[in-house]
Amino acid sequence: MVHLNGLSAVLALASLTAAQCGSGNPDAKVTGGGNSFTATRGSTNLYSGSDYRLAIQRAVDSIGEGQRVSVMASGNIGASTITITSGKTFEGCGTITAAIKSGAGAIEVTNQASVSIPYLTMAGSTYFGLRFSGTRNLTLGQINFNLDRGMGIRFDRDRAANTNVRMDTITCNGGTSHCVETWNIDKLSVGSVIGRNVGECGLLIQKVTNARIGSVDCENCATGTGYAALRFANEAGKLNGAYNTNIYVDRVRARGGGRGIFCVSQSGGAEIASIDVANTGNNAILLENCYNVNIKGGTVSGGGEVRLAARSEFANSRDIAITLRVDGTSVRESPCTVNKTKWNLSGNGRRNICT
Incomplete structure (x- = not known):
């Protein structure tokens, strides 16, 4: 895997969304507002009426691979789903408001290749805002969620796996579940995940390999829960039966909320260059039954303890x-890890570690 530094990764992804949303000559458009929407493809009228979702779907269905649809209008799709197929670019330039459709995404891409969503703003409540499975060469750009309830992005656990997923900046304000939950991805690149008052994780990584994450920045993510700003779980980083380093994270910032960083259930193969965690309500860091995890620097201030632990079933x-500066909270290792943890600690935090 080729490793980019954080800035290079973000710039490479940002170049994908450099143009203004809806600029140029999109192949299809949705315009209007209120209770009147129009979908057009060139000079052809595809739909005129009050059904915002139908206008969008007609526009999406009218284009082919390598073409672009721009949704300029804001509106409410209700408890329904927009589906996007291979090779299409979908731009949400207005605000798409959704309602919960049980078990479904407001927008879904299933078993498709080379779909691009360079812009999207979604509001309201969702079961899943964006739902993916079986994708190849999926690109997400500037994605913004302002949610009352629900989850931002979900890659399914029990459906086909994904290959080569790229995200630029995913921002979640509110919501009662995760901002981004990933399952079953090989080759994942993320510029940044920004979470504010998110109910569960900022970024949750599960059965993901060969990943490069720029930053995870959370304020009040997972408050009152065992979730974290950044969580590795369910064999994340397990590659060809081993845990050689293949997940790289440049920076994690967490303020308040639940945990800062949580690694659990036989995950690992992860390197985090720098952390800045303060005043978490649960563990600042919890590594539990994890293998080959290297936190290379940063600070923990106040909040819950830094803890190395293990369950008996793994x-x-x-x-x-x-390597950390820890102030205003404790560091505890119990039981002692295998191959002796390499601690490089500073700060005034009380220590109960294996030596």
Whole structure:
């Protein structure tokens, strides 16, 4: 895997969304507002009426691979789903408001290749805002959620896996579940995930390999829960049966909320260059049954303890390295990890670690 530094990764992804939403000559458009929407493809009228979702779907269905639809109008799709197929570019230039459709996404891409969503703003309540499975070469650009309830982005657990997923900046304000939940992805690149008052994780990584994450920045994510700003779970980083480093994270910032960083259930193969975690309500960091995790620097201030732990049903944690300044909270290792944790600690935090 080719490793870009954080700035290069973000710039590479940002170049995908450099043009203004709806600029130039999109192949299809949705315009209007209120209770009157029009979908057009060139000079052809595809739909005129009060059904915002239908106008969008007609526009999407009218274009082919390599073509673009721009939704200029804002409106409410209700408890329904927009589907996008291979090779299409979908721009949400207005605000798409949704209502909960149980078990479904407001926008879905299933078993498709080379779909691009360079812009999207979604509001309201969702079961899943964006739902993906079986995708190849999926690109997400500037995606913004302002949610009352629900989840932002979901890659399904029990459907086909995904390959080569790229995200630029995903921002979630509100919502009662995760901002971004990933399952079953090989080759994942993320510029940044920004969470504000999100009910559960900022970014949740599960059965993901070969990942490059620029930053996760959370304020009040997962308050009152065991979730975290950044969580690795369910064999994240397990590659060809081993845990050689293949997930790289440049920076994690967490303020308040639940946990800062949480690694659990036989995950690992992860390197985090820098962290800035303060005043979490639960553990600042919890590594539990995780393998080959290296936190290379940063600070923890106040909040819950930094903890290395293990459950009996999984193999003990091993090959852990942590360099941190810890102030105003404690550091605890119990039980001792395999291959002796490499601690490099400073600060006034009380320590109960294996030596």
